[in-house]
Amino acid sequence: MRIDLHTHSTASDGTDTPAELVRNAAAQGLDVVALTDHDTVGGYEEATKALPSGLTLVTGAELSCRLNGVSLHMLAYLFDPAEPELARERELVRDDRVPRARAMVAKLRELDVPITWERVAGIAGDGSVGRPHIATALVELGVVETVSDAFTQDWLADGGRAHVEKHELDPFEAIRLIKGAGGVAVFAHPLAVKRGQCVPESAIGELAAAGLDGIEVDHMDHAEDTRVRLRGLAAELGVLTTGSSDYHGSRKTCRLGEYTTDPEVYREIVRRATGAFPVPGAGG
The missing domain is CATH 3.20.20.140 (Metal-dependent hydrolases)
Structure with a gap:
């Protein structure tokens, strides 16, 4: 089994x-x-x-x-x-996901990454948007090689340059x-x-x-x-x-x-x- x-x-x-x-x-x-x-x-x-x-x-x-x-x-x-x-x-956690993801996209743009909210939202589709969707956009842009590579202090890991805390x-x-x-x-x-x-x-x-x-x-x-x-x-x-x-x-x-x-x-x-x-x- x-x-x-x-x-x-x-x-x-x-x-x-x-x-x-x-x-x-x-x-x-x-x-x-x-x-x-x-x-x-x-x-x-x-x-x-x-x-x-x-x-x-x-x-x-x-x-x-x-x-x-x-x-x-x-x-x-x-x-x-x-x-x-x-x-x-x-519901509280889900409601926090969109503003949090938007804030991370904004931080990435401040770091000169040409990421857009429209692309992240498109990757997420009907799903509950989160860091993996942003990471996928970074892979598409060639900023990182894999989704896992985006979860570092340089980018999206807890405390990283583009990280934003969420309701937990x-x-x-x-x-x-x-x-x-x-x-x-x-x-x-x-x-x-x-x-x-x-x-x-x-x-x-x-x-x-x-x-x-x-x-x-x-x-x-x-x-x-x-x-x-x-x-x-x-x-x-x-x-x-x-x-x-x-x-x-x-x-x-x-x-x-x-x-x-x-x-x-x-x-x-x-x-x-x-x-x-x-x-x-x-x-x-």
Whole structure:
């Protein structure tokens, strides 16, 4: 049983539509895929309608958080998308995305980069605009070679020359909201140091004490020694460990199913969730 619990579609910053994503997941031999777009549930309906027979969809979202000035992401699985408190916070984050992206474009223009808001908006399309769309524009302009190269202090990384902060949840509040909506909370790529500053391991312990269900261990941005350390930390804290691709389509090099979650862990996530249930494919 192959299970990938972290993917993105055009509803946020992926390049596959939700329908393409589930079809590609089935083609890659996955049995379960989670759709976890940034701060939105906008891809659920399309993904569900297109879900191929033999593939199960886990609905979710990747919530933007900040702790003591450090950005982090919280994966929320199988929550009730209509629960008002969590829905309101997702909306606040989404509403902040456009003015934030416009401000980053303005900073880049001050740095003599000939980027335009119209092109960034065009790349984002109907999705929730974010830094990867700006990074894609920088690749098109030849400013950087890859999307990942744009996430440096020279450009879009936290604290970088063109970075602008956004509305982000306190992760303790995020856990409370996820649980209140019947969901399961997993800390995404917690020690992905290549992305920038990470919260200390002591903070992961505090989040676990506050109800964190698990940590994402097997991820392309974790070196093998980091994965070993995180597995030990998870065992010490009594939390689940997941693995996933963090697939963004052609925007990143990771492949669907590149890293996967143990079936027993998946079953425990489903057991804990009360807000929603996995959706079995019906041949869409």
